[in-house]
Amino acid sequence: MAIDFQQDILSPVATDFAAMDQFINEGISSKVALVMSVSKHVVEAGGKRMRPIMCLLAAQACGETDLTRTQKLAAVIEMLHTATLVHDDVVDESNLRRGRPTANATWNNQTAVLVGDFLIARSFDLLVDLNHMPLLKEFSTGTCEIAEGEVLQLQAQHQPETTEEIYLDIIYGKTSRLFQLATEGAAMLAGKPEYRTALKKYAGHFGNAFQIIDDILDYTSDKETLGKNIGDDLMEGKPTLPLITALKNTHGEAHQMIYKSIATGGLDDLDQVIQVVQNSGALDYCRKRAHEETQAAIDALELLPNTQARQALFNLAHLALNRIQ
Amino acid sequence: MAIDFQQDILSPVATDFAAMDQFINEGISSKVALVMSVSKHVVEAGGKRMRPIMCLLAAQACGETDLTRTQKLAAVIEMLHTATLVHDDVVDESNLRRGRPTANATWNNQTAVLVGDFLIARSFDLLVDLNHMPLLKEFSTGTCEIAEGEVLQLQAQHQPETTEEIYLDIIYGKTSRLFQLATEGAAMLAGKPEYRTALKKYAGHFGNAFQIIDDILDYTSDKETLGKNIGDDLMEGKPTLPLITALKNTHGEAHQMIYKSIATGGLDDLDQVIQVVQNSGALDYCRKRAHEETQAAIDALELLPNTQARQALFNLAHLALNRIQ
Structure with missing residues (x-):
């Protein structure tokens, strides 16, 4: 589409x-x-x-x-x-x-x-x-969680033992929480508590999908498309989902290389790491997860009345997904 | 005392x-x-x-x-x-x-x-x-001003043309504004708007005095007393009141040295700069300003009922001043 x-x-x-x-x-x-x-x-x-x-x-x-x-x-x-x-x-x-x-x-x-x-x-x-006091409370709590997510990411740097669960905690803070504030905040301001949960759910799952997609693109794009330096996350030893999954899917030499790469950071093994991630089936798993999160986001939208705006939110989730098709 | x-x-x-x-x-x-x-x-x-x-x-x-x-x-x-x-x-x-x-x-x-x-x-x-919505507004605006003061300080770094007026704007943001929030915030929360202005005035002037005193101590204390590295501000080319005044009070070689010291930062001329500041009458002027600000702070307290707490605020301002006696 x-x-x-x-x-x-x-x-x-x-x-x-x-x-x-x-x-x-x-x-x-x-x-x-x-x-x-x-x-x-x-x-x-x-x-x-x-x-x-x-x-x-x-x-x-x-x-x-x-x-x-x-x-x-x-x-x-x-x-x-x-x-x-x-x-x-x-x-x-x-x-x-x-x-x-x-x-x-x-x-x-x-x-x-x-x-x-x-x-x-x-x-x-x-x-x-x-x-709007409840809105303020949501935002003040939310921005605490965002800062905590950022520190959690720092804490996970160079930690090859980082699990998918921790990764999800990190991306919740760094991406999904602000998505949620954007949509649930709008519902609160509109005085529509009945739609707040649905919109929060949409934004939370879409945020997860969006970040997973972003992390996949590190291994499938060139610098021009991405607008940032490929390998930036690898350089800093950040355990993103493609790396976490590649660690799970490999053993022996390939596993050791990814492990070391996260632990030490740096780009010495960049080409081989990309190769291993691509051959390990890690990207397939990440794509599956991105699809699942997108689907959960879209499902949440079902609770809202059928409007052009709802369709646009639907389209937004699909547009993000199109980047990894 | x-x-x-x-x-x-x-x-x-x-x-x-x-x-x-x-x-x-x-x-x-x-x-x-x-x-x-x-x-x-x-x-x-x-x-x-x-x-x-x-x-x-x-x-x-x-x-x-x-x-x-x-x-x-x-x-x-x-x-x-x-x-x-x-x-x-x-x-x-x-x-x-x-x-x-x-x-x-x-x-x-x-x-x-x-x-x-x-x-x-x-x-x-x-x-x-x-x-408490009005309190929140005061704090959100106040923290903006605090951040602006910090940036203003950065902007003034290495600028020997910085005036006393700009210096006052800087210390308002970096010190006095939070002092004000502490005291006027208390009055707002206590539901005593009639004391808010007096307490804000006290805190604003006390904040100015406090910061001027701090900047004087850079030129009169040793490292142990101060608990920070003497010359830190000089190192970074920050035009504090002692330097601004020394520039005003000197000409020729001494003036040039202070000017260059702010413009370039660094500690090459540390001993001579301290000497010039001490001999130029700059510290006397700064002490006079600290006294004036302290007096203005204390005068503002007159509007409050005579209590032990008011006396303690009075003592606090005097304690700060005692550091440069």
């Missing part, structure tokens, strides 16, 4: 999307010039703004017709996302994101850390303006 | 202080082991907990008799403070704080950045539990 992002996903909320973008621009305005220019740089380096779009679509799928407040929520989601990316790039010492120089590379680690802090604070500041 | 911290400052709120400490311990608990151990390390490296004590005293000075909720607010204040310290140490590449190894030195920058993020998120999470 060929899915067009603009037509099949964005179009129901295209107007709200533009308004949301304006809220982001207002949100990052600051009397301190350096705060402004760094925030602008990192926000503009943003991709398709998938998370805020999910938020807007979720509100519409709940039957919300006036998305003015949701636009602000969606802006908060994107700003929180941007803040974590800025800090991630410091943590991973990345110079490139989506083919553009990162904040730490353009300025320095110091600036990136502090502007990331500003973006977190400003996100809460905008969120408080929505004047 | 000899002031004893325990007796003359802490004693009115000693019980609440212990309860507050317990809230911090609960606040930093996490299912991720690394989050826990790093948080514990940085929280325990905390000093006298001056900010939460100010918060508790402010509540009592407002006539609040049950400080249960204030204890939580005070815990939030200390956790926010700790979070900024953790990120500051990454930014400044500091290995030592109060004579103990920093988080970035004990673990690494990555861990310090992410655990700092966790502490910010958890602070908001605890704050939300207080269920």
Whole structure:
């Protein structure tokens, strides 16, 4: 199924999307010039703004017709996302994101850390303006879990014993939790608690699928398609699902090489590691898991009324899956 | 006037202080082991907990008799403070704080950045539990200003043209704003808007005095007393008030040396810079400014009823001043 992002996903909320973008621009305005220019740089380096779009679509799928407040929520989601990316790039010492120089590379680690802090604070500041206490609680708890997920990932670095269960905990924090906040937040703001669980479930499973797909692409794409350096995760000894599965599926020399590769990091064995991952059946398993998570996400949508927005959320999950077809 | 911290400052709120400490311990608990151990390390490296004590005293000075909720607010204040310290140490590449190894030195920058993020998120999470929307707004706006102040400081690094006005903007963000949140937050929570302005004014001026005093001590203390490396700020080319004033008060060779020292950073001229600062009358001016700010802080307290807690806040301001007598 060929899915067009603009037509099949964005179009129901295209107007709200533009308004949301304006809220982001207002949100990052600051009397301190350096705060402004760094925030602008990192926000503009943003991709398709998938998370805020999910938020807007979720509100519409709940039957919300006036998305003015949701636009602000969606802006908060994107700003929180941007803040974590800025800090991630410091943590991973990345110079490139989506083919553009990162904040730490353009300025320095110091600036990136502090502007990331500003973006977190400003996100809460905008969120408080929505004047919705249960939403605030969900977000404050959620951002704790996101930070914990990031630390868990750090803790698992160079640990070849990392299980799929731990991997799922990590990607819950680093990806799925913010997806959930985007969609369940929209339902809360729309005053539709009956759809909240379904949308949270959709986002949680879709987030898992999305991250697994991302980790598969490390072993099947070239640098240009991916917009980041292949082997970045391997370099840092991060035990992603393809590696965890390859460890499970192999023994002897191949197993030892993957094990050592996670334990020590580095790219000395890059070509052989890719070879082993590809030949071990690990990618097939990862694809199966991505399909399962996508299916669970889509199943959750069944509980919502049949609208164009629901269809767009459905399309979004399929578009992600298409990347590994 | 000899002031004893325990007796003359802490004693009115000693019980609440212990309860507050317990809230911090609960606040930093996490299912991720690394989050826990790093948080514990940085929280325990905390000093006298001056900010939460100010918060508790402010509540009592407002006539609040049950400080249960204030204890939580005070815990939030200390956790926010700790979070900024953790990120500051990454930014400044500091290995030592109060004579103990920093988080970035004990673990690494990555861990310090992410655990700092966790502490910010958890602070908001605890704050939300207080269920007080105007307080939340004050804190969300305040933490934005704190982050902006930190970036402003970064922006001023290696800028010998930095004025006293910019310096005041910087220390407002890095020090005084959180002092204000501690005291005005207490007044808000106590439901005493009539004391809010006075307490905010006290904290703002005391914060300024406190930071100016801190910057004076760089030029009058030895490493052991200070618990940090003398010359750290100079090393990083930070234009503090002693340097800004020394630049104003000197010309010719001495002026050039200070100018170059800020512009390039480094410690090549450390001894001469200290000499020039000490001989230029800069420290006298800084002491005068510290006295003025302390006086303004104390004057603001006049608006509060005469209680033991008010006296303790008064003593706190004087204790800080005693460090440069």
